[in-house]
Amino acid sequence: MAEFTASVFQNEFLSDGATDVHAIVTVTVAGAGQAGQGQGMAAGEIIIVDTSGSMTGENLGAAKHAASVAIDQILDGTWFAVISGTDTAARAFPYPNARLPMVQMEPGARAAAKQAIASFQPSGGTAMGTWLTLARELFQATPQATQRHAILLTDGKNEHESAQALSQAIYNATGVFQCDARGVGSRWQVDELRQIATALLGTVDLIAKPADMAADFESIIKQSMGRGVAAAELRVWAPQGSEVLFVRQVAPTVEDLTTRKTMVNPLTGSYPTGSWGDESRDYHVAVRVASKPVGSEQLAARVQLTVRDEVVASGLVKARWSNDDALTARIDPAVAHYTGQTELASAIQDGLAAKAAGDAATATVKLGRAVQLAAATGNDEATAKLRKVVEIDDANEGTVRLRRDVAKLDEMALDTASTKTTRVRK
Structure with a gap:
């Protein structure tokens, strides 16, 4: 039986006239079990492999x-299937003449699927929207698979369909299944795979060397199979007259959930979080309330994790108005840490975009700020990756110089890692 807990970290004291309340809500799940093992649940998994002409060889x-x-x-x-992706999508397993769109895993199906994979031959172009569309159709034709996950691998750009076609396919797949996206080598585009992974509640990452692919795939599927909580939602209630400014996941990665809100009732919004294993995630919730006189107290928000509409964990965000500067001037360490981590992700992505556009001045400023934030928040991984793109003269001041002849893989590694955060010690 899964156990859920929620903890709130904030400075609840506001100065006279202040309206904005910030809190970090940590949600932890233990004893989640395995995917598809709950009552009335079944899991579905689809492996999508780029078999276009660019994949020839290693x-x-x-x-x-x-x-x-x-x-x-x-x-x-x-329930599982394998898709071979080129400028079209083909179901490689179950075989095209199979009666079912997906089959349940058992020793015979496992052996047959491997045989189908072994027959892959490179040809054609790349149209990832068609791959996602076929995956969606297979999942929707298998309603018994209520917990749905896919892994998508490519080595190239989405060159054989329009950007609008890809966006539409992603939109249609949103809420149908989760998807982790991986790019091998340096010819794919981080923003394309990030678009897929962000919308489909997955991750995006670089596989620099083909030899590293198997370990990454193994890790992804193990994690997927270890998510015994099929789907959960974060619900945020705020009092009448208030405004939820944003809801962001800030650990283990930065994901802005604000625009994904659906209304449960006039005062409560629901935000999708996907499936869960034994893990902990941090969320930054910001609410704007009407200012009250000094000495007043108010419940600013109620944050709940729900599974199948059942509340399994809850935390309260409070507001208290004070004229004591010693109380109101404090910034909660968790809020400060994750505010910096969110800005760090934006600074890296904006800096790399400016560099690619030939705007060296903006790139230097943005990446310098990223170095400063990485140092301030203790994100050593980000600092190490930044050092491969810029010369750091003073990390605390953010003084940097752009390196010449930076390897494309180093830039991509920095880009894909930009949203990965370090946890704060609360």
Whole structure:
């Protein structure tokens, strides 16, 4: 039986006239169990492999091996399928003449799927929207698979369909399944895969070397199979007359959930969080309330995690007005930390975009700010990746110089890691 807890970290004291309340809400799940093992639940898994012409050689060989390793990690009883992606999408397994769109994993199906993967041949172009569309259709044709996850691998850009077609396919898949996206080598575009992963509540990352692909696939599927809580929502209630400014996941990665809100009732918004394993996630909730006289107290928000509309964890965000500067001037360490981490992600992405556009001045300022924020928040991983893109003269001041002849893979590694955060010690 899964156990859920929620903890709130904030400075609840506001100065006279202040209206904005910030809090970090930590939600932890323990004993989640395995995917598809709950009552009335079944899991579904789809492996999507780029088999376009650009995958010829080492990349496709490694992808075949990685997909087979992933197949070994899928639990028996899980509904699954394999998609071969080019400028069209094809269901490689179950075979095209199969009666069912997806089949349940068992030893015979596992062996047959590996055989199908081994027959992959490179050809054609890249149209990832068609891949996502087929995955959505397979999942929707298998309603018994209520917990749905896919992994998508590519080595190239989405060159054989329009950006609008990809965006529409992502939009149509949103809420149908989660998807982790991976790019191998340096010819794919981070923003394309980030668009997919962000909308589909997954992760995006770089596989720099084909030889690293199998370990990454194994880790992703193990994590997927370890998510025994099929889907949860974060619900935020705020009092009448107030405004929820934003809701962001800030650990283990930065994901802005604000625009994904659906209304439960006039005072409560719901934000999707996807499936959960044994893990902890941090959320930054900001609410604007009407100012009250000094000495007043108010409940500014109630934050709840719900599973199938049942509240499983809850935390309260409070507001107290004071004229004591010693109380109101304090910034809660967790709020300060994650505010910096969110700005760090934006600074890295904006800096790299400016650099790619040839705007060296803006790139230097933005990446300098990123260095400063990484140092201030103790994000050593970000600092190490930034050092490969800029020369750091003074980390505390954010004084940097752009490096010449930066390896494309180093820029991509920095970009994909930009949203990964370090946890604050509360």
